[in-house]
Amino acid sequence: MSGVALDPKTAPTFPMAAKVLVGDTQMRKNVRHATDIIQAKRARVVGEMPDWQELRETGRRVREHTMKFLDVYLEEFERKCTAAGGVVHWAKDADEARQIVIGLVKASGSHEVIKIKSMTTEEIQLNKALEGAGITPYETDLAELIIQLGGDQPSHIVVPALHKNRQQIREIFKREMNLPNLGDTPQDLADAARLFLRKKFLTVKTGVSGANFLIAETGGVCVVESEGNGRMCLTLPETLITIAGIDKVVPRLADLEVLLQLLPRSATGERMNPYNSIWNGVDPRGVDGPKAFHIVLMDNARTKVLEDSEGRQTLNCIRCGACQNACPVYRQTGGHAYGSVYAGPIGAILTPQLQEMHYAQTLPYASSLCGACYEVCPVKINIPEVLVHLRNRVVEQKGFFDPEAAAMKTVGMIFRSERRFRAAQRFGRMAETPLVDKDGWIGWLPGLLGGWTQVRDLREMPKETFRDWWEKRGGAS
Amino acid sequence: MGEAWGCVVNASTASRELMLGRIRTANAAAGAGAGNAAEEWAAIPREYRRTSTLGREAVLELLEDRLRDYDAHVLRVASEGVAAAVLGMLGERGRTRMLAAPGVTAAWLPEGFAFAVDDGLSVESIDRFEGVMTESTLAIAETGTIVLQTVPGQGRRAVSLVPDYHLCLVRASAVVATVPEAMDVLATRPAFATTFISGPSATADIEMTRIKGVHGPRFLDVLLVMDDVARSA
Numbered sequence: 001m002s003g004v005a006l007d008p009k010t011a012p013t014f015p016m017a018a019k020v021l022v023g024d025t026q027m028r029k030n031v032r033h034a035t036d037i038i039q040a041k042r043a044r045v046v047g048e049m050p051d052w053q054e055l056r057e058t059g060r061r062v063r064e065h066t067m068k069f070l071d072v073y074l075e076e077f078e079r080k081c082t083a084a085g086g087v088v089h090w091a092k093d094a095d096e097a098r099q100i101v102i103g104l105v106k107a108s109g110s111h112e113v114i115k116i117k118s119m120t121t122e123e124i125q126l127n128k129a130l131e132g133a134g135i136t137p138y139e140t141d142l143a144e145l146i147i148q149l150g151g152d153q154p155s156h157i158v159v160p161a162l163h164k165n166r167q168q169i170r171e172i173f174k175r176e177m178n179l180p181n182l183g184d185t186p187q188d189l190a191d192a193a194r195l196f197l198r199k200k201f202l203t204v205k206t207g208v209s210g211a212n213f214l215i216a217e218t219g220g221v222c223v224v225e226s227e228g229n230g231r232m233c234l235t236l237p238e239t240l241i242t243i244a245g246i247d248k249v250v251p252r253l254a255d256l257e258v259l260l261q262l263l264p265r266s267a268t269g270e271r272m273n274p275y276n277s278i279w280n281g282v283d284p285r286g287v288d289g290p291k292a293f294h295i296v297l298m299d300n301a302r303t304k305v306l307e308d309s310e311g312r313q314t315l316n317c318i319r320c321g322a323c324q325n326a327c328p329v330y331r332q333t334g335g336h337a338y339g340s341v342y343a344g345p346i347g348a349i350l351t352p353q354l355q356e357m358h359y360a361q362t363l364p365y366a367s368s369l370c371g372a373c374y375e376v377c378p379v380k381i382n383i384p385e386v387l388v389h390l391r392n393r394v395v396e397q398k399g400f401f402d403p404e405a406a407a408m409k410t411v412g413m414i415f416r417s418e419r420r421f422r423a424a425q426r427f428g429r430m431a432e433t434p435l436v437d438k439d440g441w442i443g444w445l446p447g448l449l450g451g452w453t454q455v456r457d458l459r460e461m462p463k464e465t466f467r468d469w470w471e472k473r474g475g476a477s
Numbered sequence: 478m479g480e481a482w483g484c485v486v487n488a489s490t491a492s493r494e495l496m497l498g499r500i501r502t503a504n505a506a507a508g509a510g511a512g513n514a515a516e517e518w519a520a521i522p523r524e525y526r527r528t529s530t531l532g533r534e535a536v537l538e539l540l541e542d543r544l545r546d547y548d549a550h551v552l553r554v555a556s557e558g559v560a561a562a563v564l565g566m567l568g569e570r571g572r573t574r575m576l577a578a579p580g581v582t583a584a585w586l587p588e589g590f591a592f593a594v595d596d597g598l599s600v601e602s603i604d605r606f607e608g609v610m611t612e613s614t615l616a617i618a619e620t621g622t623i624v625l626q627t628v629p630g631q632g633r634r635a636v637s638l639v640p641d642y643h644l645c646l647v648r649a650s651a652v653v654a655t656v657p658e659a660m661d662v663l664a665t666r667p668a669f670a671t672t673f674i675s676g677p678s679a680t681a682d683i684e685m686t687r688i689k690g691v692h693g694p695r696f697l698d699v700l701l702v703m704d705d706v707a708r709s710a
């Protein structure tokens with residue numbers, strides 16, 4: 001995976017990528033360890049809240065309401081943010097967003113930027129675009145730094161480097177920071193990152209961030225983080241450029257009383273993450289924070305998602321990653337199998353929709369539909385429902401001549417007639433004979449059916465069907 | 478500064494109209510019809526807790542407990558004993574080169590200890606201090622959170638971030654139990670840049686082991702100033 005961006009347009013399909021990745025036992029061990037710990041922490045702090053279900057319900061209602069009035073709230077945000085001295089830019093797609101950011105960085109007179117972890121900038125592969133324009137981006141979140149220095153890709157929305165263990169991280173830091181004697185405790189590694197980045201924080205003049213929430217009522221922007229690297233990037237540079245999906249807006253400051261309770265407990269299993277920053281434009285007295293603040297409001301197919309009455313609840317996501325930690329599929333494959341920066345259940349519904357269903361069509365099938373993701377979602381996104389809905393759209397798109405759809409139609413035709421069903425059973429027993437091994441297992445099926453046996457063995461059909469058995473005993477009436 | 482990158486602004490304006498148009502079309506297509514945003518927002522059910530049933534003393538104890546759980550050191554102090562407690566805390570920590578946010582209550586500064594006051598220092602200068610002392614807007618007991626704003630006594634955001642050590646004074650009268658109570662206060666003063674601090678800087682990015690102080694202060698001491706003796710009785 002190293003160095004190659006996770007791009008749904010070029011990534012292998014989920015079944016292909018997953019087959020390779022489930023063979024990486026170290027990765028699976030790392031992912032299982034990390035997700036076990038976060039899930040236990042989450043369960044503990046959610047258990048402390050007697051009103052958790054009420055918070056979830058209001059969270060869902062606030063997000064649904066926001067989407068219904070998205071135009072109203074974006075315009076209100078723009079008005080208030082501009083009044084507070086911010087400059088609001090609108091970007092219809094990833095390319096426009098990249099060009100705006102590059103233009104702004106160049107205008108700020110800087111050839112380097114410090115960056116806060118942001119899935120939105122990952123989504124549009126901003127780092128690659130900045131480098132192409134001669135601008136060096138420095139990731140400052142510890143996990144993002146590990147990924148950047150390791151030429152790797154994020155595998156989780158909240159803990160992007162959870163697929164790496166400390167020995168692997170130590171090797172990356174030793175090599176990239178030129179620290180041959182680096183210790184291997186987590187503290188040693190964090191200290192190395194602190195030293196490595198401190199000078200950048202103090203000298204780089206331009207910062208780039210994402211946003212957790214945009215507050216329409218005040219024009220404020222909220223960023224939630226743990227390490228303080230976010231606060232550094234938001235307050236120390238002269239120019240701050242924030243890029244946010246249009247779905248990040250919330251109506252009023254008061255709505256944060258709900259979302260700031262739901263997000264940290266769901267994401268990292270903390271009652272509150274160490275740092276939240278809320279700021280409005282630029283400080284009119286010029287004493288606190290950047291002198292120039294730009295915000296890029298990005299569509300990038302979000303309005304397409306909004307059009308779909310069932311799929312649109314995907315936009316309610318507040319990017320906590322709880323669904324990933326709870327997902328039995330994600331826990332086995334890790335994030336890279338999803339071929340997108342958005343992995344796990346939310347990625348399985350978000351990515352195909354952001355690609356306008358042209359790519360990543362196998363992702364809605366990357367699920368057992370067990371419902372664990374719905375259970376933990378802090379804003380009650382019914383992910384299984386959207387998965388099924390998207391599977392339907394995939395089939396519709398493939399059209400009448402899709403072999404899988406044709407096979408299903410044939411099966412339907414067979415099931416409708418007793419005579420045809422009996423004939424099919426007889427035929428099946430005959431046809432399978434050359435494929436059955438001496439212990440009665442089928443390890444390989446030809447053609448389209450081979451997809452099933454790639455990762456499973458199949459028992460041979462019984463010699464006698466239940467109907468035959470029943471009739472032999474005079475059961476037929 | 479629009480004129481400096483006119484072309485960007487123009488492209489952006491076209492995209493603005495395009496995006497807003499798409500949103501309206503999309504909402505109409507999805508059957509999310511018209512309505513009054515303010516009225517519908519007000520009608521959103523909010524059945525969650527706004528306040529706590531805990532008494533005053535229990536709320537303060539909860540705050541202390543939650544702060545300690547996040548590796549902060551907490552000490553209660555009577556109003557008249559603040560300066561002495563500050564001196565004691567700095568002695569324990571062995572910090573001598575200290576910065577103070579401008580506007581910190583004068584009576585809380587110990588005599589004989591030279592605080593430098595931030596008057597627009599460069600970040601490189603701030604980085605040379607061993608610690609910083611600030612006041613706070615409020616604290617939230619249930620989450621162990623201290624809220625700072627860019628106002629006198631609390632200073633700009635960089636001063637409570639760059640130094641390795643943060644000594645924060647919290648008035649007991651400004652401690653609330655729940656997040657909604659805190660947001661009620663903040664809604665009355667939303668113009669100031671606001672920072673929520675819950676313990677020292679931390680990360681769990683390496684094998685989910687909580688490590689203190691990656692980029693922000695590694696040490697957070699909180700002095701809980703008992704300024705509402707009547708209420709806590």
